[in-house]
Amino acid sequence: MTDLNPAVAAVTARIVERSKPSRDRYLALVAAARDRGSERGNLACGNLAHGFAAAGEDKPAIRAGNAMNIGIVTAYNDMLSAHQPYGGYPDRMKLWAREVGATAQVAGATPAMCDGVTQGQPGMELSLFSRDTIALSTAVALSHGMFESAALLGICDKIVPGLLIGALRFGHLPMILVPAGPMPSGLANKEKQRIRQLYAEGKVGRAELLESESASYHGAGTCTFYGTANSNQMMMEVMGLHMPGAAFVNPGTKLRQAVTRAAVHRLAAIGWDGDDYRPLGRCVDEKAIVNACVGLLATGGSTNHAIHIPAIARAAGIVIDWEDLDRLSAAVPLIARVYPNGSGDVNHFQAAGGMAWVIATLLDAGMLHRDIMTVAGRDLRDYAADPVLAEDGEALAWRPAPDAPLDQAMLRPVADPFLPDGGxxxxxxxxxxxxxxxxxxxxxxxxxxxxxxxxxxxxxxxxxxxxxxxxxxxxxxxxxxxxxxxxxxxxxxxxxxxxxxxxxxxxxxxxxxxxxxxxxxxxxxxxxxxxxxxxxxxxxxxxxxxxxxxxxxxxxxxxxxxxxxxxxxxxxxxxPAPLGTGRELFAFMRHGADDAEKGGSAMLAAMEEVA
Missing domain, CATH: 3.50.30.80 (IlvD/EDD C-terminal domain-like)
Structure with missing residues (x-):
């Protein structure tokens, strides 16, 4: 095994030492919840009857309490292109759960705000606090005590951080993040950027601008530039919270369906009744958080994660700051150029080797912690692989990452990076x-x-x-x-x-x-x-x-x-304080919010006061 880079090791040690009191309190909370056993088994008869009243053919299994019940927390809506594919997920996930003797229920829904729609509009002033609203919605969904594991269906900017923050307060449960994938590539990003600048200069009109934007954002799936949404998916891979290679498989394909099916089957295998128990609160530890930072820096990801990573970490009792990010940035080279840092989008990135190659090369260079508890596989090395379908088009397997990037305009080895630091x-x-x-x-x-x-x-x-x-x-x-x-x-x-x-x-x-x-x-x-x-x-x-x-x-x-x-x-x-578009409803969140370096959250600040 390659030795860990000294700077990565030093930052990790710094975070561990700083976080010890709060992390110990968090792990005690996880252990106490685990010791209480299956909460479903502790429900009174009236509680339980309410919980399975509409469960259809799964009703006998949920009533008997002998099968794992998977809670589905979904951020579905069909206005947000990235989340539109989730509409059909729950029914299929219930079928896939039955294949392995488990059951599944939609535990609850969360908001899913599209920053692309609200950019420059009054609604954007709700965006950051939608993350805390999503965390609270996730907690409400899981509070019923009906579930032994959970599938978290979310992709975009505040949604993945919000799901994780809420889910980590139920850290005794195994959970897997389930993405839906990016839309196919549309108008070239440089052309889109050119039209935007011409519009800003008054050289083209609104009709030409709308035509350009519609050719860029043209169908179901995540926007293909490397913003916060796709940075989220990268982080879930390097933290080991996806099925390996799930991030950038396009929606509506047989491969996407196969990977999602595998996630459901995996949730049934990592519960506390078996010998491979993998609770979320143990998966998200200091090493996983450092991996998220390293992945962000190595791929040129979204600056929004300078706010979201500290917030996610706090929910697990881990304390990081911008000094940690800065020290890692000085050591981690930039090995990917994805628009807006380059010309190609995430589909080109995936074709060039994608996350499988990024994880493989960063592990080989000692930049990532290999020895983390992932939701699948022995350790992070199992994420240096791409999901593929066998020749029959049905069986799912994983192939190793390529030995070298397939497009050096998109990806470079650590020894020959685009930049010597993470930028x-x-x-x-x-x-x-x-x-x-x-x-x-x-x-x-x-x-x-x-x-x-x-x-x-x-x-x-x-x-x-x-x-x-x-x-x-x-x-x-x-x-x-x-x-x-x-x-x-x-x-x-x-x-x-x-x-x-x-x-x-x-x-x-x-x-x-x-x-x-x-x-x-x-x-x-x-x-x-x-x-x-x-x-x-x-x-x-x-x-x-x-x-x-x-x-x-x-x-x-x-x-x-x-x-x-x-x-x-x-x-x-x-x-004056912002009013209209519901902004006044969020006044309590604004008044209690802490600094951006801590995550910009009123909810987490209040949580720590009572923890």
């Missing part, structure tokens, strides 16, 4: 701490020092751009976008106009306490800045014309103002 930097200074994703940015633009222009929302930025007020070297600051201010929306619609300014030769950067997601592109950006502006964070003291330095080279985020003047400045007042 997700911690930037810090007198403006706070933030995340900077450098992997998609020209290294010549990693450091920007220019006068600031201050805004309180992204529509103000667009208005200034259209008026020609940003035609200069500028650091665009968009503040009051943090969790407590307005729910920390993504500011993705700023990418085209800032890209236009950069293409004109100006030195441009973005600084914000909001998010930019995995769709952030070629413009340097310091995002998630904490403390956020609301409540007197440093961004609230900035003024137009202050010279701001943002550097991914030396990790600085500073303003050139004397300490005396800085201390004397009165923080700017925040804009």
């Amino acid at each position: 997700m930097r911690l930037v810090r200074g007198n403006l706070g701490r933030g995340t900077m994703k450098t992997s998609a940015v020209d290294p010549a633009r990693w450091t920007i020092e220019a006068p600031a222009r201050i805004f309180s929302d992204q529509d103000q930025v667009l208005a200034a751009f259209k008026a020609g007020e940003l035609e200069r070297d500028v650091v665009v600051v968009v503040r009051f976008q943090g969790p407590r201010a307005n729910g920390m929306p993504e500011l993705h619609k700023l990418t085209p106009p800032l890209g236009v300014l950069q293409d004109k030769g100006w030195r441009v950067a973005l600084v914000t306490d909001g998010r930019m997601s995995g769709a952030s592109g070629k413009v340097p950006a310091a995002i998630h800045v904490s403390p956020e502006a609301l409540g007197g964070g440093p961004l609230a003291r900035l003024r137009d014309g202050d010279v701001v330095r943002v550097s991914g080279d030396d990790g600085t985020l500073d303003v050139a103002v004397s300490a005396e003047e800085w201390a004397a400045r009165v923080p700017a007042p925040p804009p």
Whole structure:
């Protein structure tokens, strides 16, 4: 077995030591739940009768209590393309459960918000807190005590983190994440990006833009760019929470159906009544969390996970911070280029070797923890394989990863990477701490020092751009976008106009306490800045014309103002609290949210107070 990379080992040890008190409390919770035995067996007759009243032909088996009952937690809706395929999953999963002497019931549903629909709209201000809502919905679904394991059906941005956070509070149950796969490739990503920039410049109209977008997002399945949704799927693979190779098999194929069937069969095999018990709370340990970080960095994944990984970890009693990510980024090379970090999408990535090759090469280089408890196989090495159907088109098997990537424009070996580091930097200074994703940015633009222009929302930025007020070297600051201010929306619609300014030769950067997601592109950006502006964070003291330095080279985020003047400045007042589109219903989540570096969650902050 290859020795673990020293930097990966050191960060893991740092996390283990820091997390020991909270992790011990969490494992005690898992053990206590396990010691209580099957909760279904402890239900009163009236409780149990309610639970199987509508179970049809599964009713006798659930009533007898001799078969594992699999709870299905589904994030199905048919507006969200990635989740539309889930509509037919429960009925098929019940059939597959019966094949191995088990039963299955839909335990409950969760919301499934599409950030692609809400980008730049008022609904985006509910997006981050939809994660906590999904976690709460998952807990409600599993609270009935009717299940000995669970299948978690979710893919997209806040949905997988939310499912995991909720499910980890039932960590004594074995669980498997069940994806549905990406849609087939549509319009080339570079062409889509070109049309967006032309629209931002007023050179094409809405009809041409809509035609381009419709050719990109054209059918059932996950969007094919490497944003948060597909980064989620990568993480589930390197954490060992999928069936091996499940991430990027297209929906509606026989192979996708076979992999999902295998997940149901596997859930029946890893319950506590057998000799291969694999509870979720033991699968998600410090090593699995580090693997998620390494996978994120090695593949150039979404910056949203700088918020989601700490939140998932906290639900399992594990404490990580951006310093951990920064140290790993310095050691982990970038070995994948998937749009927006490259030209090809996740289907091209899969064809080039995909997750099987990524896991194999990172294990061989000592970058991943092999010795984790996965939901399938002996250890993570079993995930260095692709699912395939036998010649009869029915039997499922796994073939080893290719010896080398099949397209070196998509994948590179660790010894010859695209970049020597993972390209997700911690930037810090007198403006706070933030995340900077450098992997998609020209290294010549990693450091920007220019006068600031201050805004309180992204529509103000667009208005200034259209008026020609940003035609200069500028650091665009968009503040009051943090969790407590307005729910920390993504500011993705700023990418085209800032890209236009950069293409004109100006030195441009973005600084914000909001998010930019995995769709952030070629413009340097310091995002998630904490403390956020609301409540007197440093961004609230900035003024137009202050010279701001943002550097991914030396990790600085500073303003050139004397300490005396800085201390004397009165923080700017925040804009009015957001109302409409249901935003006022989430006021309690905004008011209680903690810093982005901790996950930006009111729910987890409150949980730790009572844990």
